[in-house]
Amino acid sequence: MTHARDALPSSAAPAASPGDAAFARVLELVARRRAEFEEKRHVPRDVIAAFKEAGLYRAATPRRFGGEPLPPGRFLRLIERISAVDASAGWVASFGSSLGYLAALPPDTQAELYADGPDVVFAAGLFPLQPAEPVTGGYRIAGRWKFASGCLGADVLGVGITVGQDRAGRPLTALLRPEQVEIAENWQVIGMRGTGSHDLVVDGAVVPEEWTFVRGGPPTVDEPLYRYPTVPYAAQVLAAVGLGVARAALDQVISEGGRASYTGGPVAADRPSYRISVGRSEAQLRSVHAFFHDITEEVWQAVERGDPATDRQTGLLRLAAAHAAKTSFEVVRDAYQLAGIRAIADDSPMQRYLRDASVVPQHAFLQETMYDGAGAVLLDARPFPGFL
Structure with a gap:
């Protein structure tokens, strides 16, 4: 039988690296325990x-702090491969890219954040935005x-607050340690059950100003990865989960094409x-896979040269992710x-593929409004606020 993780298009396979053996172990571990993720509704520590x-969790840590930042195309292919085995695991692993957001923190804060090593797991519940009370040196948050x-499984958690918006109207994100946050385990959904996307509750914690940042704001680290458009990249890593699930589902029906029908009809x-x-x-x-990775490589080559991504390129990244x-x-x-x-049986992977894949385009970053935003950019019209 053909396994989904081995049957991806050749362009989806990452280049060889010293981490290949560890990544192979990840795929084996995820395959062995994916039912546990669904039952527990999270990926265990x-x-x-x-x-x-x-x-995977140093792939967006700045090199100056011990990270091994990966080109976006490479990281996306890794997420596809994990997602072909289990979508929830791919979704959780994809947030290894979210440390790119934290490059907007002051350098001293980043140095403290990575003091114990570059493998930091960041998770956030940014919405609905909540007002924060300014206090001496920071904000009181509830x-x-x-x-x-x-x-x-996070080492640091983020929440969205309405104090201190930048000129583009983007809100601040405040960082907290897990002991400052209550996790309300209420993730009861039809798909992506293993992502553990619970609510965060904070009751009066004080966060220093230097531990806040604008999501998608200018980085304080000058490395190529942090010149790649941050919010479009966050959309891409989630879309990559869908690509992996689709590959697995299609491989499943290809592998079953020779089975006899229950009714005795032709195979x-x-x-x-x-x-x-x-x-x-x-x-x-x-x-769609080719479009997705072609625009990724185009933009990556530009930022590696030191050129900023154009509005058109940013729009195409968002379009490729939504599509x-x-x-x-x-x-x-x-x-x-x-x-x-x-496909309807509980032990069929197909019903799980359907449930998981249905969740991906529901994400705010990936809904059909992105076609409107991209179309506006292509037509030299003004897209909706926050698209670029």
Whole structure:
């Protein structure tokens, strides 16, 4: 049988590196324990430790603080491969990229953050934004925030506050240690059950001003990764989860094409309708995958040269991410229908692929409004606030 993680398009396989053995162990560990993630509704800390060992949580730590920052295209392919095994694990691992946000912190704060090593797990529940009370040297914070994916395994947590917006209207994010935050375990959903995207509750904690930053604000670290557009990258790592799930689902129906029908009819691979649908889905997935990675490499090459990403490039990154999320779900939905009655069984991976893939395009970064924003940029019109 063909396994999804081995059947990705060749361009999805990362180049060899010293971390390959550790990454292979991650894939094996995730495959062995994915049912546990769904049951517990989070990825346990010992699995997060394996992610750290494989370099996933130093992939966006500045080199000056001991990190091993990866080019975005490389990191995205790693997330695809994990997600082909388990979407929730891929989603949680994808937040290794979120340390790019923290490059906007003052350098001394970053030095303190990474004092014990570069493998820092950051999770955040940024919305709904809550007002914070200015106090001497910082802010007193209280409130409740939603969708803090991976929070049970985090070393540092972020919440969104409305004090101190920058001129673009972007809010501050305040960083807290886990002991300052109550995690309200209320993640009851149909898909991505293992992400542990619970609520965060804070009751009067004081956060120094130097431990706050504008999400997507100017970095204080001058390294190529932090010149890559931060918010579009955050959307891309989530869209990569959908690409991985779609690859796994399509490989599943391809591998099952030779099975006999329960009714005694022709095997699936002998039916033109089955073959046409598989061929169409393969073309869809490879096409969107190519667009996704082509614009990633274009922008990365620009920022590596020292050129800022243009508005057009930023718009295309957001378009590619939203389109990948939407198309991935369509591919999974078609694969689920092709799989027939077998797909509804609890022990079928297909029903899990469908549930997980349905969540990805629901994320605010990946909804259909992104087509509007990208279209506005391409037409030299003004996109909606926050798109660029």
